[in-house]
Amino acid sequence: MELVYFYILSFIVVVSAVFVVFLRRPLHNVLFMILTMIGVACLMLQLEAEFIAMVQLIVYAGAVMVLFLFVVMLVNITQADLLSQLSAVRGWAGALVAFAIFGVILTVFKVGGQTAAPQAQAAQHLTNTELVARELFTTYLLPFEVASVLLLAAIIGAVILVRKGR
């Protein structure tokens, strides 16, 4: 039963990702992208990563997509801009390269997926989110701080980029 849910969700995610890549109108792309993100969040819920699923919903399906919608409204792309979008040569070349890389990824995952699990020494009485938080604030404390610096740099960069009257 769980497997059936998994395949249905995967199908939805992949099909909506295809729509994101190939549709012409930006608004439709953004809406299908929201569907993709929600589908990935559901997949993560199924993997018992509840906290990650919620963060995915809030940050990706919420914040990032709202940003995209803002920009779609702001730049106001007309249909004429989008007409000569997909040239055949470019399309075939891109598909070929992506297909080759997909083959590489499949091989790697096939080998890597059969690797034995490292010893799970996780304490059993902790829930999943507690476990993640404990790891994040002990083992990964320095990367966590670096990530906050990265966000600060992104804020400053975005403000400087859109500042008027340079």
Place this chain on the structure above:
Amino acid sequence: MAQVPMEHGLYVAGLLFCLGLVGVLVRRDLLFVLMSIEIMLNAAGMAFVVAGAGWQQPDGQIMFIFILTMAAAEVAVGLALIVQFHHHFKTLDADAARRMRG
């Protein structure tokens, strides 16, 4: 990950990644390229979560949090660049910026 084999989750993530890659390679419009990059990043994060769930380790989810942070920073700067690009070139076609100044 009780019954779903880990490889299948990884395959879905790989497929998603390659779809994003097709978008980056094929589309010329910068907005769509940025969207495809978001899909690629999300697929990479999903692969981390799947592997973490399959191996019963929390590290995968932590890596996803870092990827998410990076994606948020990237999309903020990228969208600011797109707005400036549209302001300057009046189009979003990436080929419009083929000339360097100086």
